[in-house]
Amino acid sequence: MTAKPAPNNPIIVFDAECILCSANAQFVLQHDTARRFRLAAMQGAVGADLYRRFGIDPADPDTMILVDGDSLLRDSDAVLSIYAGLGWPWKVLSVLRLVPRAIRDPLYRLVARNRYRIFGKRDRCWLPSPEFRDRLL
Numbered sequence: 001m002t003a004k005p006a007p008n009n010p011i012i013v014f015d016a017e018c019i020l021c022s023a024n025a026q027f028v029l030q031h032d033t034a035r036r037f038r039l040a041a042m043q044g045a046v047g048a049d050l051y052r053r054f055g056i057d058p059a060d061p062d063t064m065i066l067v068d069g070d071s072l073l074r075d076s077d078a079v080l081s082i083y084a085g086l087g088w089p090w091k092v093l094s095v096l097r098l099v100p101r102a103i104r105d106p107l108y109r110l111v112a113r114n115r116y117r118i119f120g121k122r123d124r125c126w127l128p129s130p131e132f133r134d135r136l137l
Contacts, residue, residue: 010067011038013039013040016125017124018119019119026128029132032086038137043058050065062109064079075112
């Protein structure tokens with residue numbers, strides 16, 4: 001029996017209609033062996049509420065977010081923190097924090113703004129396989 005994620009674990013809020021975003025969510029679920037992260041689609045009640053709580057319009061988000069209690073990470077900081085939380089070998093990507101945020105974030109936002117055009121959009125929100133459903137809020 002696998003351990004359930006703790007109710008206070010960090011929450012990744014992502015776009016479940018975006019093919020890139022949902023692929024990243026799948027990657028996190030498969031590689032988060034410590035079951036550290038929970039996920040919430042921005043299209044769902046929990047994800048939309050978290051976006052609004054931090055002043056982001058869930059109907060027109062410009063970023064994915066990582067919520068840990070009352071703290072928020074967004075843009076490239078959120079992505080790098082997620083990969084650091086996955087452990088070895090993925091945490092090696094944390095070295096990208098050495099790149100100034102003034103360079104990382106505009107690149108992140110460029111991809112985020114064009115994510116549907118570049119990677120495509122699903123007709124329906126992506127849902128994880130049954131073994132990971134307890135991690136989706």
